[in-house]
Amino acid sequence: MKYKNALEYIDSLEEFSYKFGLGRIKNFLTYLGCPQDAARTVHVAGTNGKGSVCAFITSILRSAGYKTGLYISPHITSLRERIQVNGSEISKKEVSAFVDKYRSAASSFQLTYFEFITAMAFWYFKKCNTDYNVLETGLGGRLDATNIVKRPVVSVITNVSFDHTKILGASIEKIAFEKAGIIKKNVPVVTAAEGKALSVIKKIAADKKCRICAAAQLDGNVIVPLRGAHQIVNAGTAVSVARVLGIAERQIKSGIENVRFAGRFDVRIIKYRGSDVAIIFDGAHNPAASQALSAALKEYLRGEKICFVFGVLADKHFKKIVKNLSDRVSMVVVAKPDNPRGAACQTICREFAFYMSRDKIYSGKSVSHALVKAIKQLDARKICITGSFYTVSEGLQCLKNMSEWI
Incomplete structure (x- = not known):
């Protein structure tokens, strides 16, 4: 077989x-x-x-x-x-x-x-x-x-x-x-x-x-x-x-x-047009995990807000997840994970709108499209991809196929 x-x-x-x-x-x-x-x-x-x-x-x-x-x-x-x-x-x-x-x-x-x-x-x-x-x-x-x-x-x-x-x-x-x-x-x-x-x-x-x-x-x-x-x-x-x-x-x-573990505050550095782009992958998919991610980002970035690529499953407590992460977000590209349980972009965009200006909220056709959009159109150089391990997976796959879009 x-x-x-x-x-x-x-x-x-x-x-x-x-x-x-x-x-x-x-x-x-x-x-x-x-x-x-x-x-x-x-x-x-x-x-x-x-x-x-x-x-x-x-x-x-x-x-x-x-x-x-x-x-x-x-x-x-x-x-x-x-x-x-x-x-x-x-x-x-x-x-x-x-x-x-x-x-x-x-x-x-x-x-x-x-x-x-x-x-x-x-x-x-x-x-x-x-x-x-x-x-x-x-x-x-x-x-x-x-x-x-x-x-x-x-x-x-x-x-x-x-x-x-x-x-x-x-x-x-x-x-x-x-x-x-x-x-x-x-x-x-x-x-x-x-x-x-x-x-x-x-x-x-x-x-x-x-x-x-x-x-x-x-x-x-x-x-x-x-x-x-x-x-x-x-x-x-x-x-x-x-x-x-x-x-x-x-x-x-x-x-x-000597431990190594992908997808848990996993920082990857890529080059785009001569500049370093730092991408943080973390599968925070519930309120407690999103709190931990927010604290880790605050420490790692010394309080700086950055761009997020965010996708979450509809059956998760996404309102609390968004709230917990909101004070770390400068702008966000929302995408629906490629999963039957994925939450619609419009729903998640509405949640982010409670915490930030609507002109800082974007959507992507997919997680890969959202990541490319964040780098190429929004000129983000520090990005956090989170909300679900499915979102992280799609983001990592996008990096593997980087030659197709850079």
Whole structure:
């Protein structure tokens, strides 16, 4: 089977079909020989920072000499990004082989898009004989497909704020309960959650006789390469996980300082007509993430306002996201992400109009068109592309095809 055909099959499973419950994936993984039980697992849930924490933990484990599988979502430019071993993405050949061999069985088990990819990750990690697997939940935790792992070595809950409220609940306590569903009996818990969410997590951890650890406070001897105060907290969370696992401090330091992660305050510099253009890619897609981005931009740019290319999904809390970012925006080009859930440009432009002059608000036919417009027509030299990881993905693809428009 060709890789293109494999992707077509995976896409046919409908990425946004939410059918919660562990029955389907449990049965399918049993059919595969229970690959999820083959390695030690670090399981990571939370509203924001899951991917970054996973990246930090994976880098630390690799620094300690462990062969490490990483499973994250969503991907930015390629589905293969979701499944990695020691920093290398699963190959097109392996994706094709899995789909070719197991698509009929997967269809009979009625797997969803996320369940199928999760099963492929477990299958691939077992095939690669990993020592540790670091898993990011897709949505929530309690009924997420990754929660099929019976006994992780550490359960991690990064933080809890409002997102996916129609599915997880409209209160912090309800959302925290769903995230804390990954906690297993006698398994250590690491969290950076606060307030009501922390109270819920502590109660569930106590009921299951779990030791609970807070995120570590980093000293000045550790350089965190990912920008923003929130990344200091994410790194501290990973440090606490590493200490629970008994990793040496020098290996922890090396792992933190060598981490790389695309799409999280990811600064790229390009040349246009002899001038540097700095483009910041960040997938801030909910109110808490947009607050963190605003603070990081203020620090990084020393208060300067810049041009934004903005696209968001209609089912997100986009009014709060726009409000949180508005004091960092000098002008904005709004575009609808290439996604069925993308919010219409007109709707988002109206939101920005509450905070800035309408003559500073533009629209683009696509994210790529919006980025080109910002650089070529508006002469922007500092740009932030944000609102959704789908927006970030399209922006990065645009950079790959730069020769077509420069």
